[in-house]
Amino acid sequence: MGSFTTKDGITAAVDALNTAMRALEEAPAGADEAIARRNLRLEATKLAISLGDPNEDVWPRIFQVNLSVAIEIVTNLGLWDAFAGGATVTLMGVVERSGADEMMIIRIMQQLTAAGILADMPGPGYRVTSVGRPYLDQTHRAFNSFVLQEVIPSVCAMPRTLAERGYKSPTSDSGTPFKWANGEELWTFLGSHPQRAQNMVMGMKSLNTGSLAGDAYPFGEELAKLDIKADEVAIVDIAGGQGHIMDEVHKLNPQLKGRIIVQDLPSTFEAVPGPPKGVEFMPYDMFTPQPVKDAHVYYYRHILHDWNDTDASRLLQQLVPVLRAQPWSKLLIVDMVLPDVNVGMLEAGDNAEP
Template sequence: MAANTRQPIDIDSAASQCQKVLGYIEKYRADAKEIDRERAVEAAAVLVRLLEQPADAIYKLFLSPTILMAVKTASDLGIFSRLCDGDAFVTCKELATPKGADVQLIERIMRALVCSGFAAERGPGQYMPTRRSKAMTARTVIGLMDSLFVDFLPIIHKTPEFLRETDYRNPEDPTHGPLQYTHKTTSTTWDWLSKRPAALDRFNSFMEGNRAGRSHWAEWFPVQERLLDGAVVNKSPLLVDIAGGRGHDLIKFKQRFPGPHGDLVLEELPAVIDDISNLDEDLRRVKHDFFQPQPIKGARVYYMKHVMHDWSDGNCRIILGHVVDAMERGYSKLLIEEHILPDQHAKELETLRDLIVMVWCPGNERTRQRWTELLESVGLEIQNFWLPDGFGTGIVEAVLKDDRRA
């Protein structure tokens, strides 16, 4: 197929782009700034696109689900754990033995893993781990893989059909989106999850590891200056983590700021709270649906991580309205940890996440302008956008409008 559609390569542009890649790498070598590493990755991707034949790229794109299949199968076979167990190479026969798998099947799976960077070859039929194969042994990464492969992928497959049948309207109804179309239900995503313990467990593990190696927000946000200074101990809770999953963010916040600054409260749906087997006794658990009135009044901080992107603007106004009603003027703050998209030149990962929340919730990621419009519509004023690397995930800090003292 590709041989009949070859196009000339712009060698000069490719050479120029190669110099950009090397320049960012040298900057990252000198300063170890994350933004330079990200820019090097982006520039390298552009270089590949300049060198690759379009027909080859398209062919590989639509064959790429087979890589997902190979990685998932390898995980189920325990291949990544076996690769990382010890310093010696591992043979196909050794990888096949624990599950009694066919050696020829293992050979085929391993070829796919090597091509995609999830294993390395030492010699014919001899394999060593890579950084990617080591990452695939982490519980949260396995949860991410299982959730996306088992629960998200069938929905992604049906989304073009859903959009065609809905005249290509932007999905906004939480009871009628791609997930509901795929599974023939009118339940919201979260009700659908709550009735499926295995899917809920996969999703919670996915969320627990969703920072993808990024630092906790309390490590770069000026917590002392913006939150602790001015907080009154025992007046009300210091921080309410709304829809905080299993409490992983609260735990890390407490580790970072262990002093007696006030109560830390985890709010979640009953099914999630009941699913938590181990949580610090000092962290209060409150069963709460954020579409209902906020039960904790006058907290210093109301914090939400990756909540707003799950919902349309109309639903977000309901959620935020309950928080606004609970906030104390001159004291309370709202912190929203989310992706903050640029108006143009959005990066690949944040763009893919936008499409993922569209098919799953349905929701969307927002630009600075859209964040400003949304929060102002419910009586909030943004004090700052905090972006540790200048892009991607950050904190939107807001107070009640005309609230100058917070």
């Protein structure tokens, strides 16, 4: 996974920005001023990049298609591992390793150096930066592949598909923009394309920072207070995919007693050989009555943002009878709450997902 830029690195970026600002102040009007403005903008961009969370920034970056395409090409060429350990890879080394045309490699790498993912080195050559370090992890590369192949084509089709539907928001009845563009929902498509599904299975593991992390809620500490028996249901992860979060919860809390159940559509489970150790799979449509009546925790992670208010209310209503019958149960909703103004690119990009 990636790591934050050090404070010394940020200080250096601020110094470079101040130097560029002084150059602009001293530049005469005309071509020199235009060059100084460009340099100042570049240094401001570098500073902004250095302040980000490298792991979170993977998501909005995917929608910069020139970058996600370049990242995918480097993945397909098997080049990321060459940058492990902070190694510098020469241009000729990349050409020899990949068998690609030198000029094509230069053009691809220019996309990544301009974005601060790679740094130009003498030689010429390249070195991965703190911003690019997430791509040394296979889960981030898989997530880039998944969104580039499955999500972005649906996003690009939205001007047409929204116009065809009178610019109405998607519902559970109308289907998602993916279905509008492809004739079936993403989860059924992936169920019949297991190789493509593997990118999603692995890529979902990369969405595990901040409030979306498996340790965002102290499951071990809180559930230990309840004296849960081994045959009781501790957690039901509703629409929990292939169980990667519950797998993490189980590994972080090996002392946790009780069953851990992940519910999702059958096609979702078809993409993997079976559940993680200590986790059970249960086929379930979250718009139907909840079949597990006695769980201590019902958990929705990164789900509600995909649905309009009507559908979100309808899926939550499936738990109302259960929670009324057992008020000691907890309902945990883990998602991003968007402000009315000043939305960041991470949240805006996530909200555009079909």
